[in-house]
Every structure is written in structure tokens, then in C-alpha cells.
Amino acid sequence: MIGTLAQLIAIISYGNAFLMDQNWKKLDFENSTLKYCNRVTFVNDKSSENHGVVAEDIQEWFVFLKKSGCQRLKLFYKPKNRDNVGRERLDAGFVEGSDVWMVEVVFANHSDYWMVNEQVTNEQAKDRRIWGVKYFLASSGHSSASPTLASLNKAKAELDSSLKEIISFSDKHKLKYWAETFSKAKQNLESSHPAIGYYKDFIIEENMALLSRQVLFSAGEAWVFGGMGTWNDLLFNNSKDNNMYNRLSDSLYKSVVKAIIAGVNI
Incomplete structure (x- = not known):
């Protein structure tokens, strides 16, 4: 499993534990999915550098979501090309692969969809934490169907x-x-x-x-x-x-x- 997807799953698992007060643990940089990250922020606008910052770290985002009335987090997937599974498969292992994976933030009457953007921000890092990670609000709309x-x-x-x-x-x-x-x-x-x-x-x-x-x-x-x-x-x-x-x-x-x-x- 690629690190980006594993990180999304970690945010969902740890976030739901916090939102539901269920055996929750802090998701920090000691977690294996954050091994090569030096920063994780959450913004309302992908193009924004300093404006529209919602949270400066993951735990702060969880607190923000809880105060905002978030009910739970889900994993959302949308293939870019439904007619070419082979292309999706071949691109799946790369950071900018063809698949779209998002964190779905579920509220009472709608969902927000957050995407991840990863950039090398410290290429010479001795601890190999080269990635700066930014989650941004991509869209809002109807909640996706929950699996049974x-x-x-x-x-x-x-x-x-x-x-x-x-x-x-x-x-x-x-x-x-x-x-x-x-x-x-x-x-x-x-x-x-x-x-x-x-x-x-x-x-x-x-x-x-x-x-x-x-x-x-x-x-x-x-x-x-x-x-x-x-x-x-x-x-x-x-x-x-x-x-x-x-x-x-x-x-x-x-x-x-x-x-x-x-x-x-x-």
C-alpha cells in the first residue's frame, strides 16, 4: 500500500476514535505513515500559503472537526478513468497517480471532501523527513453511501x-x-x-x-x-x-x- 493512502486511512482511524471518544490515541510524527513528513497542515484553499489555514497539525484538525459538528470520517475514492482499469492500476503506485482518494468529513446534512497535496519541502533533511503535506478542502456535497x-x-x-x-x-x-x-x-x-x-x-x-x-x-x-x-x-x-x-x-x-x-x- 502506498504511503499516501496509508496516511489517509490513519487519519480516518485515529480521527474517528477521537470524534467518538473511543480508545483514541494521538496521531503524531512517530506514526509510520508520517515517517517522511516534516509538516501536516489543513487549509480551505489549496493555493493558499498562509491564509485559510484551518489547522496547523492533525490533532488540531480533529479538534476543529469535533467543534464543527463532524459525525465521522470516511474514505472516499473516485477513479479518474472508470473505463481504463489498467491505466488506473499502472498509475496507482505513484504520488500523482490517477486515482483520487479523499477524506470524507461527514456532517448531519452534507459531507466535505479533503484531498492531500504532497511537496518536497526539505530535500536535504538528514532524518529523511522531506515531505510537506497539505490537506485542502476540495468540495462539499452529498454524503457518499456507507457500506453495509x-x-x-x-x-x-x-x-x-x-x-x-x-x-x-x-x-x-x-x-x-x-x-x-x-x-x-x-x-x-x-x-x-x-x-x-x-x-x-x-x-x-x-x-x-x-x-x-x-x-x-x-x-x-x-x-x-x-x-x-x-x-x-x-x-x-x-x-x-x-x-x-x-x-x-x-x-x-x-x-x-x-x-x-x-x-x-x-
Whole structure:
């Protein structure tokens, strides 16, 4: 899972805990999703440098939201090109990828949608905290539909099916590393203690039901969509294998996205 998405999920998990007074913990720069960040601010206007600042850090934003009547936070996703899943998948591992992920701030009668903008603000940082992160209010409008338990179970089943197919493909082509990666993701779907290899603190686990963690952690492990050296970078010797690879990869990507949304928002 890319760091930007993991950070959004962390903000939602920790933010909901604070808003609902449920085992809440402070989300600070010790969190793995903020490992390379030197600053996180929240503004009403993306182009604004000093004006329109809502909060100078994450906790201050949570307080602002609570005072404003926010009921909960959700993860919102909108593909830029619904007709080209392959393009979405290939771009998904990059900061300026084609997908749009936002934090949905839910109020009684509407939702605000906050997007993230990341810029290198300290390239020579010795602690590698090179990123300045700004969340900005992108739009306001109707609240998105909330997933149900049925949709969570459906997302789990679809992810399981996609993983079975891609494990079989990986085994057939002797892609041992990838077969093991996908198998680990699949094991999370039935584990009583699902785990993720990185961003171990991106959610407050005790606030999330086992089924949600199974689905989310499986999707996190199955996120293999990046640049050079990742699953996206494979190429086969004949068109038949390449076509099958692309079909299975696109199917997995769609399943992973659905699983992440359902796992976070249920």
C-alpha cells in the first residue's frame, strides 16, 4: 500500500476514535505513515500559503472537526478513468497517480471532501523527513453511501477469488516471491490475527472488528501496484500470458480497492 493512502486511512482511524471518544490515541510524527513528513497542515484553499489555514497539525484538525459538528470520517475514492482499469492500476503506485482518494468529513446534512497535496519541502533533511503535506478542502456535497456488512462480505469474497486466480497464475509461471505475497494476503482473510508487513500502526486495531481487519489487511498485503520492480513491472514472452496477466491484475486491483473502502468505512 502506498504511503499516501496509508496516511489517509490513519487519519480516518485515529480521527474517528477521537470524534467518538473511543480508545483514541494521538496521531503524531512517530506514526509510520508520517515517517517522511516534516509538516501536516489543513487549509480551505489549496493555493493558499498562509491564509485559510484551518489547522496547523492533525490533532488540531480533529479538534476543529469535533467543534464543527463532524459525525465521522470516511474514505472516499473516485477513479479518474472508470473505463481504463489498467491505466488506473499502472498509475496507482505513484504520488500523482490517477486515482483520487479523499477524506470524507461527514456532517448531519452534507459531507466535505479533503484531498492531500504532497511537496518536497526539505530535500536535504538528514532524518529523511522531506515531505510537506497539505490537506485542502476540495468540495462539499452529498454524503457518499456507507457500506453495509453485506458489502463487506462481498468485498471479502471478491478479493478471495481474485487472489486464488493470481496465486495459481504465479505458481504456473514460477513467480515464487509473488505467489508467497498473494498467499500471505489470502491468509489474512481467514486469520484470527491478520497482520500487515508495513504501516503496522495505521489503524487503531481495537476499534475495528475482526472482519474489517481481515479485509483491510489482506488488501494491504495484496497492494502490489507500483513502479519498477513491482508486480506492475512484469512482462511475459507471449501475448496469451500477457493478456491473462493484465486481466488478473486488473481484477485484483478492483478487488483490492473495494476491499480497502469497505474495510475502512464499515
